[in-house]
């Protein structure tokens with residue numbers, strides 16, 4: 172047998188070994204090869220049992236997600252599973268690693284499941300907006316009880332080998348030679364009467380009450396996540412319907428979910444995240460440099476957060492300040508943050524101590540001399556940054572990477588202050604740096620490919636999602652955010668109130684609206700930048716000048732009575748906005764939620780198109796990943812560029828044209844790339 176399955180027979184036991192890199196996904200070729208293996212084992216009188224094993228980093232990662240939405244190729248997964256279910260000889264799954272989704276459905280249709288110590292068994296379909304669609308919602312409850320099976324499906328996180336055995340999903344953990352043990356087990360099963368397949372087992376579902384309790388605990392999620400509602404209904408059917416009928420219901424639910432825009436968005440995110448990990452336009456095989464020690468310049472909020480990222484990843488880091496007092500304040504800030512985690516119970520005291528032991532304070536740039544990677548997080552002022560880079564050029568060891576955490580400033584200018592521009596790049600962390608997952612890795616004009624690869628690799632070591640972007644004001648995330656912020660100000664002037672603006676975005680799926688977010692961050696930050704750059708935002712300026720700096724002063728766009736975290740609408744703000752609008756000569760009008768949403772999101776999409784045109788982002792999916800991990804864009808909306816595609820670029824184009832006309836704001840006119848795509852009847856996805 173050729174293809175993704177090796178088939179060999181020894182001592183009357185057949186062994187089918189799956190080799191379908193990278194993750195043994197159940198592609199059409201793998202399904203066909205497995206079906207052939209089962210048919211051969213079933214039909215050959217010299218074979219008494221079959222073992223299914225696999226090589227590589229997973230056993231089977233699930234259905235091949237890239238085939239979803241294409242015409243189904245026979246044998247389908249359901250057909251393969253029916254073959255296994257009806258196999259007249261025992262089939263033993265020898266699961267050495269991750270066994271997920273359709274992979275677990277294959278395993279559950281086998282007669283027995285042996286797990287290696289590194290095995291992980293799970294049904295992660297929920298994360299793709301789906302449910303197990305090949306009998307998983309019926310077999311898992313029969314093996315582990317309906318309540319536990321529903322929990323496994325709704326959480327989507329896999330169980331390790333021991334836990335899988337404890338709940339009944341696997342039969343035993345085999346610490347030694349897994350395949351040999353599976354063969355021996357298969358021979359033993361072949362010697363006795365064939366056990367009933369899981370599909371025909373009576374009982375095993377556990378108490379109905381337990382299941383209903385689990386289901387009602389999920390009712391809130393079920394209201395917004397159709398896949399959760401569907402899995403509750405499917406598992407409930409296990410109590411109420413014959414196996415075949417319940418599987419037919421499950422199939423229909425799966426196919427419906429496959430068409431749901433929310434699942435399409437989540438599947439887009441799955442691939443976009445993996446694609447973003449691949450750096451465009453660097454020579455193949457570029458190796459990252461070694462990073463054993465890091466230094467962070469500046470121990471303010473950002474610097475301290477970045478230093479914690481290194482310590483959390485086990486990388487020794489020196490936090491460098493200009494004087495003793497600032498350095499001590501920074502270290503105290505770090506200690507206090509860890510302390511809070513210990514108090515909350517999310518960090519063990521020993522781990523706090525281990526992390527603190529990796530962080531060392533120092534004064535003066537000389538202290539960066541032995542670092543392999545230096546992240547500069549000093550004040551956002553180009554003169555100062557250039558000075559720092561010029562000094563680092565003299566101090567840093569050869570080959571050290573010198574990164575700036577700037578949010579806006581030109582990395583090329585900083586690189587020009589050194590004699591080693593190839594080692595200079597941006598590493599833009601998002602606040603709070605120890606929490607937010609996005610890392611914009613900024614590629615400057617002369618950044619060396621291996622320096623870029625190093626920053627991306629270190630980002631992953633820090634648990635971040637690195638996305639490579641180019642130099643421009645605000646890079647990808649903040650440049651697009653600026654478009655939204657501009658519209659917030661205009662909407663408020665023209666007639667909306669903060670709570671209406673925020674509601675448009677929270678109804679869309681964001682956890683927080685821009686006004687509440689501004690209050691949380693402090694309105695004085697933007698005000699100071701505007702003052703320094705000669706810009707105005709009449710409403711936001713008036714708020715700050717009235718002492719309303721946000722949560723820290725108990726009032727901003729909202730009122731925060733007695734330190735409340737959630738703001739309440741404040742009639743004084745409505746009055747202030749009306750006054751400012753009158754001063755600006757703007758006649759306020761009622762603005763509907765649909766217009767608010769369009770005006771907040773479409774200018775961002777338009778800016779995204781310009782970013783793509785300029786090559787600041789390599790792929791539309793990269794922009795989506797930036798917004799998902801840096802700004803809490805709801806994953807089930809797929810990111811701004813996917814959302815625009817799903818809405819239809821013709822409509823996006825028409826609305827932007829209309830908004831530009833209505834407001835007289837030329838920046839809202841559709842970007843040339845948008846015009847081209849619409850003319851060619853294509854979407855952003857076609858640029859991948």
Ligand code: 3H9
Nearest residue numbers: 194196232233234235236237271272273295303304305445
């Ligand atoms: C399902 O099973 C539905 C059924 O119930 C019913 C069907 C009827 N398909 O993540 P990595 C690719 S739904 C296609 O970097 P890791 C991935 O794109 C499925 N491709 O590796 C990447 O490609 P590239 C349920 C897949 O070691 C490469 O493999 N299963 C699939 O960090 C490496 O991926 C899941 O949801 C796939 N299923 O992590 C599991 N999986 O190199 C999804 C991966 O070209 N997968 N690829 O960019 C995962 O969670 C992780 O990939 C895994 C490995 C943990 C397996």
